Amino acid sequence: METELAELEAQLPAGCLITKPETMEAYRRDRANDPHPGMPLAVVRATSTADVQATVRFAAAHGIPVVPRGAGSSLSGGSTAVDGGIVLSVDRMREITIDPVTRTAFVQPGALNAEVKAAAAEHGCWYPPDPASFEFCSIGGNVATNAGGLCCVKYGVTTDYVLGMTVVLADGRAVTLGGPRLKDVAGLSLTKLFVGSEGTLGIITEVCLRLIPAQRLRTTLVATFPTLDDSTNTVLEITKTMRPSMCEFMDRVTINAVEDDVHMGLDRDAEAMLIIQSDEPAEHAGREIADIERICRDNHAGEVFSTDDPDEGEQFIAARRHAIPAVEKTGTILLEDVGVPVPLLGRLVDGIAEIAGQRDVTIAVMAHAGDGNTHPLVVFDPTDAAQEERAHTAYGEIMDLAMGLGGTITGEHGVGRLKQPWLGAYLGDDVYELNHRIKAALDPQGILNPGVVFNREQAAAAPSAAHDPSASAAAS
């Protein structure tokens, strides 16, 4: 393969192709920390759409898997390397062009979410989606996973801001879908199909994002609760009539992990804490926050604190964003991303507490409560094999619990490699087969991010009769 790789190298700018094992090491794992990542054949650090095309054409010609990679911050193993594949990193493709008149941004996929926000802000514009990892996750990854975040409860998820993109298909062709038009229904909604496709249908090399006018100042309210039910009832009552711009939840384990780490004076005895923001105009925000405070108190809140000082508010948000790293310091974690219809949030959270008790493991729960999207973190000591096994059991049980409540196995992180084994059960045979049909139509060789979303063997074979469940399901 060395001769062939030399051919590819000749088509790329100097230094873009990496085959040195020590240098490739940094590109094997993502933030899901797979203990057994693949050993790639090569890493390509693309600088342009043309570089991506050359790489994909090479891979297609030789039947080599391609794992696209943005900032490597996937929490579900979406950019873990596979043996003998090419890791196609876009971390050098970071150009951002803001058009403040059209209120759009053209962004290369390696640009960080925070960089897009900052560039937009320079022009009085705002790019809302804000994963907790916004300071170190890439826009390409955000679009590939349809990432969520904290402000989704009012402002929606990534797909709501993607107007168009340039994408390199599995045969190396580059196509441009959509563009800076707020409404466009000419042809199938292919832009929306590629959003959230986790690099399995094509490789995004530029996105056109919708921006909106700058967010107003936020008022932040923090409240603690003596029971989980009190906190989830509060969430339901608030979202029934109001549209807070943030509605986050942390349970007692999470509160304590954060407090251990940053010493903010959080109430360690509270069973739950909510962090809620309003970005309504000043006069109205005051009234809205007063209403929210009343609802919190009606639901037995202990402390309730609110502030319209942006820095003071930001401290609490920072505590919430810090929750995953803080819990990670207490042990090895298995990170969930289950979501349920908002009214069932209480049953989900209670059920997780039960699983923690039954399996005798620690589970920290934080949530984008207003969306019903939770991140239970199952914590275990990797030197205790029995505990590790119980943790893995609990991890599966939490997904089963969410599905039983009409919920999803992943609300915003993506299926990746970690949740792939659960996807078939979640979708059911017919819908899973429909996913495979689209995959087979767009990536017939199955070279794009194999093992992500689609089972590696099924993806390669679909939609052949051997793996096509439609025959048995046709009677449904």
Next chain:
Amino acid sequence: METELAELEAQLPAGCLITKPETMEAYRRDRANDPHPGMPLAVVRATSTADVQATVRFAAAHGIPVVPRGAGSSLSGGSTAVDGGIVLSVDRMREITIDPVTRTAFVQPGALNAEVKAAAAEHGCWYPPDPASFEFCSIGGNVATNAGGLCCVKYGVTTDYVLGMTVVLADGRAVTLGGPRLKDVAGLSLTKLFVGSEGTLGIITEVCLRLIPAQRLRTTLVATFPTLDDSTNTVLEITKTMRPSMCEFMDRVTINAVEDDVHMGLDRDAEAMLIIQSDEPAEHAGREIADIERICRDNHAGEVFSTDDPDEGEQFIAARRHAIPAVEKTGTILLEDVGVPVPLLGRLVDGIAEIAGQRDVTIAVMAHAGDGNTHPLVVFDPTDAAQEERAHTAYGEIMDLAMGLGGTITGEHGVGRLKQPWLGAYLGDDVYELNHRIKAALDPQGILNPGVVFNREQAAAAPSAAHDPSASAAAS
């Protein structure tokens, strides 16, 4: 075929299958008024998902085209009957179930948009999308075309509110995609793919819609302008810093057609009129409307009038909604739906005026100005063959103009049969071929709404080499 139809009839509730030509007549045309609609083999008025499945299975077994039909209000010929096909009407499927706690609606496709709004309002909830035809268009059609409307400028289009659906596939299987979860990234975004697919990939038999808390009271401002540029500059300046909940435009021809019809005392000499709403909280709305008024005056507005009286405001909106029927009274019309990036709205509107002059035809322009989405109506006298020909020339030229400005041939009405001939040029060979690949994967027989979006012959043959442009385009 009579024996076979009897078999289908036996599987449907009594009276669902119609073959009497006089009764079928009402199901041949939609609001695009095709002068030569097809003569269907039969009309099925389905009452359930099972009825739709039985019909599609029958059609699949016999290779018969199926034209899905909601309220028949398509402006692009999306539900015009085809010869020898089955018109599958869902006008009897109108159940609406509101869940005010989850803030979702489960709706059968035949329910009218206005009925969904009303049912939601009973529970203090709001379903925002509001096509001008909301009183007589169906939710199924709205989802199939990803319909827009007046409030999109702040609240987005139909796809932003579709959380899930039940859809009958081309082989008769029914699948449920998504559901009442605000975030769900498990598997490809199939829900979003079916939204806007115009009945070419499957037949929607139920949708799960996201609702939000009731809209606040609106303040309405109406302003007239001495030139088109003054009005479009005003739009740009407003949307740069504010998020009005409506920003509509009517040109002089439209103003006069409405005034002829309803005598509201509109300024017949104005070149343009804007109707703008703010739904900000009361104190803030006052300030926002004052800012908007200042911007209007800075841009040479003649009259500027504002009101926070809902009924008075509604009169102006009603005038805007009445614009198409009013212009229709002045002659036969060809209705456009072109859109451009918002900053190019002025150039589009000016260019349309030029085309009207060059072709010596009347063109009335109304627009969802804040979205850059316009509805030029080319008016002609059907008894004047030369004028009719010039009108058709102008119709094509307007789409060419929009494409030249980086715009789309359809912003919210759909491609249907009327704009199908322009779609290939708009999308380009590669993207159009990508559309065909999805179509072939999901409807290999090409029985679903043939002639809509896809050229009838190409759709049937794709992705065969004869119509696959990928070979020649692979070098792109």
